[in-house]
Amino acid sequence: MDKKIDKNLHRLEKKAILEAEKRNKPGECLKYVQAIIDEDLTNEMIGSKILASANIGYKLVNAPIPRTIFWQRSVQQTLKGTNNEMCLDEKYQDEDILLHIMTASELNSYSISHNLVDHIKTIADIYPGKKLSLMIFGLKEYCRNNRANIGRTAFETALTELQLLHNISHRLLDTAEDVAQVFLQFSKSIAEKPYKKEREEKMSGQNFYLANDNKDCVRVKDNIGLTNLWKNHLCKFPTVTLDTAEAIIQKYPTASKLIEAYESNNANGPLLLADIPIRRSAIGPISSSRKIGAELSRKIHSFYTQSIADFVLQ
Template sequence: MSSNIDKNKKKLDRLEKQALGENQRIIKPGECMKYMTVEIDSGCLSVELLGTSITSVLATNQIQYKIRSNLIQHSVIWKRTLPQNLISSSQNELQLSEKIVQEKVLLLLMPAKDFIQHVKSKSLLNEIKTIQQMFSSDYTFELMICGLKSYCTRNRGAVGRTESEFALSEIQLQANCCHRLLESSEEVGQVIQQYTKSIAERPYKEQKAEKYEKENFYLGNDSKDCVRVQNGIGLSRLWQQQLIKLPNVTLEIAEAIISKYPMPILLVEALEKSDSKETLLADLSIRRAGGPLTTNRRIGNELSRKICNLFMNEDPSSNI
């Protein structure tokens, strides 16, 4: 009896790991776009500037989309399909059922004519706030004004530039709603494509950032100029590399410092004991090259002060 329970437990553990691996796979760049659907309000297709060119851009880039009647007219929203992992204890099998999640981002595509009317009646801020009240406070809203430049060219004097800029500044400051000015349906399609990619990759990037924040050291994306240290071998090279990373520190300067202080701790101890910390390294001689015509020069007061500041200053906001 107990052996059967152990077998079932091991099988369920294995299935859980498989489910976790599947969840990680679908949020990775390259895979995540397959699980995104753009839902475009049907009213967008009747707008002169927009039309079906938007969907052509999305189809060309293999982005899934739906034309439907959204809650907000002329809006674009995103939905993500997630596998909801269910483990059946009776059959010991992993079952996946789709779960649709709406992303908390909304684009409002406003034709230039509607924007001009809101500016004239000073109702743009109220319009944006009314829309925001229909959603939770953690939603992001972006206003896309379509064809404003061409509309103003055809209808000169329709509205003043100062009035338009004031209305846009007002919604940004009071409603935290940014805006873009778009002049073609291709631009609108490209913006929707950019947002789709950004929204799709957000869970992966947030997970990656959270992981790095927990680390106590900096993790680079490449191994350029890295020094391998093993069993104490490579420490001198690492110390040299650390010094060279400092501004104005050449290989010759680093070698001069290392010849006097082979390890960082020795330099720190010398600085702590010195009465003239900032000039401790100033008189160190730098040998430029070999041969009878070789000239020597000093590290100098300025670089000595900067190196002292780097190792001794405890203020994190201080400039080196």
């Protein structure tokens, strides 16, 4: 019996490790996010469209503020149960994004009574620490049907004030399908947030050049690959082909060697590479008529020796 329990524990632990590795991957991360949706939305066309198009898990709740949606992420799996019956239990934590869908009629009422900011503050008190985004539904149709009472300009002024003074973003949506589309956009963005944050940290500052996640990047490890990196770098110059880069490398196998040559040949620096012959291929004959040339030699020299910050290589 003990061996059976140990085997079950090992299987569950291995499964938890594999699940943890997939949590941040695009295409997989949506499986670990669920939307917490106000159940009153299910009684409206908006809610039915959201639920019909939802490609993530969701839970309906009786929310203190009507038409609100926020998200939770499964952060880890823990073992629970008795020794005879162990299973993995999902643990969820709230994300900091809150979506509030407001009808144009409600917006009009708050604008007339000058209570829009108070309403937003009430939401902030109920959901502390969450970044609120407003979705205004049906504004165009409402203004069309109530031209004598209210103008769209008044609405937009109130919403702009919210954005500038209280950092509350908003979207104007005309149909239930638009609301469902925005819900999907938020869901995907929230699901991929850890992956994008990790990638941003990886690509920040000088790490951008070390990321090695582009097809044009060259992998360098323990000095292996430096020649390919130098060759790749030379090929970035206009008109420099692979044959041309290899010809330069034959003479100057590293960038430091080339820079040293420039420093020791100040007077002849611009034309240092001009007479280097270029082979037709890696094993082809040397062509006396095909050389680096003065123009390209000057460009490469300027790139490595120019000290003017805003110099443009032409």
